[in-house]
Amino acid sequence: MTTDSGRPRRLTILGSTGSIGVNTLDVVRQLGGRDAFEVMALTGNGNIELLAQQARETGAKLAVTADESQYMTLKDALFGSGVDVAAGVSGLDEAASLEAEWVMAAIVGTAGLAPTLKAASRGADIALANKECLVSAGELFVEAVRAGGGRLIPVDSEHSAIFQCLDNDQRHALERIVLTASGGPFRTYNREQMANVTVETARTHPNWSMGLKISVGSASMFNKALEMVEAKHLFGLRPDQVEVIVHPQSIVHSMVGYSDGSVIAQLGAPDMRTAIGYSLTYPKRPKLDVERLDFAKLARLDFEAPDEKRFPALRLARTAMERGGVQAAVMNAAEETAFNAFVAGRIGFLGMAEIVEDVMERLISLPPARTIADVFAADSEARRTAAQVIAIREQAA
Numbered sequence: 001m002t003t004d005s006g007r008p009r010r011l012t013i014l015g016s017t018g019s020i021g022v023n024t025l026d027v028v029r030q031l032g033g034r035d036a037f038e039v040m041a042l043t044g045n046g047n048i049e050l051l052a053q054q055a056r057e058t059g060a061k062l063a064v065t066a067d068e069s070q071y072m073t074l075k076d077a078l079f080g081s082g083v084d085v086a087a088g089v090s091g092l093d094e095a096a097s098l099e100a101e102w103v104m105a106a107i108v109g110t111a112g113l114a115p116t117l118k119a120a121s122r123g124a125d126i127a128l129a130n131k132e133c134l135v136s137a138g139e140l141f142v143e144a145v146r147a148g149g150g151r152l153i154p155v156d157s158e159h160s161a162i163f164q165c166l167d168n169d170q171r172h173a174l175e176r177i178v179l180t181a182s183g184g185p186f187r188t189y190n191r192e193q194m195a196n197v198t199v200e201t202a203r204t205h206p207n208w209s210m211g212l213k214i215s216v217g218s219a220s221m222f223n224k225a226l227e228m229v230e231a232k233h234l235f236g237l238r239p240d241q242v243e244v245i246v247h248p249q250s251i252v253h254s255m256v257g258y259s260d261g262s263v264i265a266q267l268g269a270p271d272m273r274t275a276i277g278y279s280l281t282y283p284k285r286p287k288l289d290v291e292r293l294d295f296a297k298l299a300r301l302d303f304e305a306p307d308e309k310r311f312p313a314l315r316l317a318r319t320a321m322e323r324g325g326v327q328a329a330v331m332n333a334a335e336e337t338a339f340n341a342f343v344a345g346r347i348g349f350l351g352m353a354e355i356v357e358d359v360m361e362r363l364i365s366l367p368p369a370r371t372i373a374d375v376f377a378a379d380s381e382a383r384r385t386a387a388q389v390i391a392i393r394e395q396a397a
């Protein structure tokens with residue numbers, strides 16, 4: 001995919017060693033590899049072997065590990081390759097600063113916010129997989145992209161679907177969006193069954209192959225909770241315009257409802273390369289080697305109302321959106337902290353939502369964020385509070 005001047009399009013992948021990162025590199029290969037794209041920077045964290053391999057294969061200018069202690073390992077792995085190496089927060093900043101026209105934001109969690117903001121502020125098109133940017137920083141993030149002059153192109157499958165279904169000429173007639181949710185591996189479990197699940201079962205998504213954090217988030221439906229807030233900011237919606245429907249097959253990726261009763265949906269196999277490819281070639285569509293839907297084989301598509309009693313994350317997202325201010329940033333940071341505690345075996349599966357709710361109540365009076373620094377402050381406060389709540393629960397147990 002060359003630019004108008006015929007030179008390869010420059011791109012950077014923040015989080016190239018993760019599930020989205022690997023899929024992005026596959027799409028880049030399918031669309032012409034080095035003939036069509038110039039890879040400026042690739043970043044990872046702990047998976048140094050894969051990062052070095054990707055950097056060599058793509059001829060990246062710069063490879064960055066977020067983990068400073070891995071700097072020498074990465075340097076050694078790339079010895080003689082001509083790839084520059086950097087590490088830590090400053091390394092991520094350097095990666096985001098290189099002149100790539102298109103940046104895939106695929107770092108997991110709030111760690112992705114600062115480098116994505118850096119790329120946005122210098123005017124890069126942002127392909128946004130990292131939903132946490134929008135959940136935490138909301139309008140401030142949208143404004144940063146707007147001020148930079150680049151485009152914000154959603155990659156999250158549901159938001160890509162809505163983006164594909166939204167006709168800008170009909171914006172005035174948009175009534176609602178309907179986010180589909182698989183329901184995760186515990187869709188049919190009762191609360192007693194959910195209380196004792198392991199990380200291994202929680203990370204086993206019925207349809208998608210994804211990183212650990214988002215997979216567990218699908219199981220608790222905190223992924224959908226984050227996506228509700230993400231959608232609100234991406235498409236400028238009121239909270240009551242954001243609906244969720246459980247759709248166990250993950251074939252309908254989401255829908256847009258208009259004032260004449262029409263509902264436009266985007267369908268496809270559960271394969272992130274479609275959304276990634278669209279973000280890379282938008283407004284054109286790429287030709288991709290992904291599965292085509294066979295409707296006769298599919299035979300049926302099911303839908304059911306979500307159960308907010310078994311999955312309180314959805315209720316918490318609605319509360320966060322209605323309260324506004326930094327409540328969504330608090331929800332996001334508390335959830336990340338609770339997720340880490342679940343993975344570490346310190347709390348049970350249901351404890352995650354309980355901790356998030358507790359932290360949101362404790363921090364209900366935090367002032368709204370005027371700047372990104374305020375967002376980071378709220379995020380830190382929520383992590384501190386969540387850590388305290390977890391410690392109190394452990395003492396009581």
Ligand SMILES: NC(=O)C1=CN([C@@H]2O[C@H](COP(=O)(O)OP(=O)(O)OC[C@H]3O[C@@H](n4cnc5c(N)ncnc54)[C@H](OP(=O)(O)O)[C@@H]3O)[C@@H](O)[C@H]2O)C=CC1
Nearest residue numbers: 015017018019020044045046047066107108129130210211
């Ligand atoms: N996976 C999917 O299909 C989808 C993902 N998303 C979103 O995309 C983002 C990435 O998800 P996914 O690819 O599944 O996640 P993964 O866990 O698979 O990958 C995360 C990436 O971030 C890097 N990373 C981890 N910790 C840090 C850190 N502290 N600082 C900098 N980099 C770090 C990892 O490096 P390393 O591996 O080297 O340790 C890896 O490159 C998330 O926000 C997720 O919600 C959205 C829709 C679908």
Ligand SMILES: CC(=O)[C@@H](O)[C@H](O)COP(=O)(O)O
Nearest residue numbers: 156157181182183184218223
């Ligand atoms: C691929 C993607 O975008 C994920 O967010 C996926 O949709 C998770 O599925 P559920 O959260 O609906 O289980």
Ligand SMILES: [Mn+2]
Nearest residue numbers: 156157158227
């Ligand atoms: Mn999604």
